[in-house]
Amino acid sequence: MTKVxxxxxxxxxxxxxxxxxxxxDDAGFxxxxxxxxxxxxxxxxxxxxxxxxxxxSDSIDKEVIDAGKNLxxxxxxxxxxxxxxxxAATAKGICVMNTxxxxxxxxxxxxxxxxxxxxxxxxxxxxxxxxxxKKFGLQAYGHIGKIMGHIGxxxxxxxxxxxxxxxxxxxxxxxxxxxxxxxxxxxxCQYIATNLPANEKTKACVNYELLSVMPxxxxxxxxxxxxxxxxxxxxxxxxxxxxxxxxxxxAPDCKDILTEKYxxxxxxxxxxxxxxxxxxxxxxxxxxxxxxxxxxxxxxxTFKVN
Ligand code: 3PG
Numbered sequence: 403m404t405k406v407x408x409x410x411x412x413x414x415x416x417x418x419x420x421x422x423x424x425x426x427d428d429a430g431f432x433x434x435x436x437x438x439x440x441x442x443x444x445x446x447x448x449x450x451x452x453x454x455x456x457x458x459s460d461s462i463d464k465e466v467i468d469a470g471k472n473l474x475x476x477x478x479x480x481x482x483x484x485x486x487x488x489x490a491a492t493a494k495g496i497c498v499m500n501t502x503x504x505x506x507x508x509x510x511x512x513x514x515x516x517x518x519x520x521x522x523x524x525x526x527x528x529x530x531x532x533x534x535x536k537k538f539g540l541q542a543y544g545h546i547g548k549i550m551g552h553i554g555x556x557x558x559x560x561x562x563x564x565x566x567x568x569x570x571x572x573x574x575x576x577x578x579x580x581x582x583x584x585x586x587x588x589x590x591c592q593y594i595a596t597n598l599p600a601n602e603k604t605k606a607c608v609n610y611e612l613l614s615v616m617p618x619x620x621x622x623x624x625x626x627x628x629x630x631x632x633x634x635x636x637x638x639x640x641x642x643x644x645x646x647x648x649x650x651x652x653a654p655d656c657k658d659i660l661t662e663k664y665x666x667x668x669x670x671x672x673x674x675x676x677x678x679x680x681x682x683x684x685x686x687x688x689x690x691x692x693x694x695x696x697x698x699x700x701x702x703x704t705f706k707v708n
Contacts (some may be wrong), residue, residue: 418683505682534558539591
């Protein structure tokens with residue numbers, strides 16, 4: 403019998419787990435649940451007899467992959483799969499998938515919510531600023547960038563985007579101005595949202611060269627991974643520009659310096675929580691379960707990333 407492990411240090415909402423179980427149950431699959439585990443060893447022993455894993459930001463490293471002797475498919479219930487050792491999975495013929503777009507609305511809402519929180523001085527009663535009329539740049543125009551743009555437009559912001567993989571016409575058709583280069587985007591926009599995947603190409607790509615050209619009131623909003631930000635440049639910006647703010651869902655390694663020296667201009671969620679809504683858990687979790695059933699029963703490889 404096919405056995406599927408749901409491995410989530412950060413558990414899905416119970417309603418999502420119920421939905422996942424129903425899909426797997428209907429397919430005749432056996433289910434194992436490992437939530438809120440505290441050591442990688444627990445994950446390693448839980449994978450020994452499973453055919454598939456549904457996971458989130460959990461680390462699916464070589465050790466986990468090697469321990470899963472029956473593994474056939476790994477599905478990241480979410481977008482970013484930088485937490486999976488793709489090479490190790492591919493070497494063993496294991497299919498890796500993600501569930502793109504399924505949690506994007508939650509992430510976009512959090513990004514905009516954090517911008518409002520900071521513009522209103524964390525609701526401390528002092529006079530803040532508004533987003534209306536401000537220039538908002540989307541670095542990457544994928545699922546999340548598109549939704550952030552849509553919400554930003556509703557708030558009366560002026561939208562710009564740059565994405566080397568999306569055609570200018572598609573961006574302009576959404577009423578978003580196209581920036582010819584990423585530097586142009588940073589030069590134009592007071593607010594920049596980074597929605598890039600973390601990989602070798604994007605590592606530390608948000609650097610001083612880009613940040614330093616931002617107009618007065620520069621605010622960087624990062625709902626992606628900390629790795630895409632060059633932290634030396636980030637600290638330098640805080641030191642040199644009293645107007646610069648950094649808002650993020652993934653605290654940087656230099657978080658202690660920023661919290662201590664620039665508490666009013668830096669905000670990080672206590673725990674990565676962009677995708678942590680019942681809706682996003684349901685969308686991504688159920689999609690992951692369906693993709694596993696589709697792959698095991700019919701060989702469907704849609705959303706395969708390796
Ligand atoms: C993603 O890559 O989908 C998001 O970063 C969400 O991650 P999470 O499932 O760990 O909350």
